[in-house]
Amino acid sequence: xxxxxxxxxxxxxxxxxxxxxxxxxxxxxxxxxxxxxxxxxxxxxxxxxxxxxxxxxxxxxxxxxxxxxxxxxxxxxxxxxx
Numbered sequence: 001x002x003x004x005x006x007x008x009x010x011x012x013x014x015x016x017x018x019x020x021x022x023x024x025x026x027x028x029x030x031x032x033x034x035x036x037x038x039x040x041x042x043x044x045x046x047x048x049x050x051x052x053x054x055x056x057x058x059x060x061x062x063x064x065x066x067x068x069x070x071x072x073x074x075x076x077x078x079x080x081x082x
Contacts, residue, residue, distance in 0.1 A: 002024070002025040002026075002067075003022055003034065003061065003065065003067075004022075004023055004025045004067055004068070005037065005058065005061060005062075005066050005067070005069065005072045005076075006021060006023055006068070006069040007019070007020060007021075007029075007071060007072060008023075008029065009030060015043060016042070016043075017039065017040065017042070017043070018039065018040040018041075019036055019038070019039055020036075020037045020038040020053065020072060021033040021036050022034040022035045022037060022061045022066055037053065037054050038051065038052050038054055038058070039051070040075060051075055051078075051079060053079055053081065055079075055081050058081055
């Protein structure tokens with residue numbers, strides 16, 4: 001099973017926030033999640049509160065072969081996990 005670290009859209013129209021999840025690559029965007037790893041709220045003005053990550057579990061998934069999407073990779077690099 002190919003695992004991807006990717007975003008799952010939540011919230012309402014024009015006020016989206018995202019959960020960072022480990023998911024099977026074949027599942028749909030809002031489909032079944034293997035594990036929730038953090039959140040991303042792009043609307044929040046405070047940069048410290050925009051992203052919350054569980055770095056230990058993210059490193060676990062990356063060590064076991066999970067591939068992040070481009071957006072998640074950018075967030076992880078910005079927070080020093082990659």
